[in-house]
Amino acid sequence: MTCSSQPNSFLNKAIEFPSPAKINLFLHIVGQRDDGYHNLETLFQFIDHSDILTLTVTDKASIDLLTPLEGVNYDDNLIVKAAQLLKRKTKTPFGVKISINKILPMGGGLGGGSSNAATVLVALNTLWQCQLSTSDLAILGLSLGADVPIFIYGFAAFAQGVGERLTAMDPEEPWYLITKPECSISTQQVFTAVDLPRNTKKLSPSALDTTDFLNDNFHNDCQSLVIKHYPEVAKLLAWLVEYAPSRMTGTGACVFTRFSSQKEACSLQAKLPKGVSSFVARGLNKSPLCSVMTRLSLNK
């Protein structure tokens, strides 16, 4: 597979791309594979709260990350890994300079690292003129993390398998107060815990014919485990549910609380206990990255 040898109109231009967060409206663990990965049933929705990546294509072969992330080595950074993977796959002669304005908390269950990887794959596929299909990009992305494909496809979806078998969904797009107590949680630690529930019954297709995914028919299997081991999360959730429906996203530590208006979400934000970080965001069934990619292809 090689990239197009057409003159590259993106060369040396700095272009910004959003890398949004996701929430898992519910997350059921329905089994475990022989390789240790868990089979899930989850509903992904995006929120309008994004890291911003700035990419500049160069005619040098190198991949330069101008803004290293604290605590993450160059070679472990999913931004770098995604660019290297696409370069190996397509043998492009181009390189790239990348900087990131990181606003998504790490280890929060918002999928920030996976989203960064997906944004790099999707953006560079266009900027390097690689012409891989979306499904090829998703297969590449899956090798970097189970959450990468959803960010590549960019539509809200019911996901099965390890999170890569997607069925588009159109849940309501309410406002959320997203909160994070003073702790970070390792996804790997949660998935290797002996006391993690792994046997939730698979949903029947009709169970998804609803607009309310925060009712008792749905849950997050990681939440009970996290509550047991992280009192900060337990306390925060107990406080939030007194006001509005709330649930943990992914393997935590972030919790989302649903509101029908921005005003209500902001009003609870103002009352949050000390030490809890937070932001208010709108649920989105289409990733903001899709709109940027459409604009870019129209302006070419």
Ligand SMILES: C[C@](O)(CO)[C@H](O)COP(=O)(O)OP(=O)(O)OC[C@H]1O[C@@H](n2ccc(N)nc2=O)[C@H](O)[C@@H]1O
């Ligand atoms: C918790 C979720 O965020 C829900 O959307 C994802 O399932 C996690 O996705 P991710 O962070 O992209 O996951 P990966 O980077 O592939 O894996 C991180 C760790 O979680 C475990 N893992 C991940 C996904 C999955 N379905 N089963 C797992 O057991 C992996 O064994 C690994 O130890």
Ligand SMILES: Nc1ncnc2c1ncn2[C@@H]1O[C@H](COP(=O)(O)OP(=O)(O)OP(=O)(O)O)[C@@H](O)[C@H]1O
């Ligand atoms: N570009 C990146 N952004 C964030 N984390 C990264 C990145 N590259 C590597 N990582 C590593 O991935 C870990 C998980 O980060 P991430 O922000 O994706 O957490 P998360 O939101 O809990 O993810 P998930 O919901 O997918 O489990 C970090 O602690 C960090 O060590």
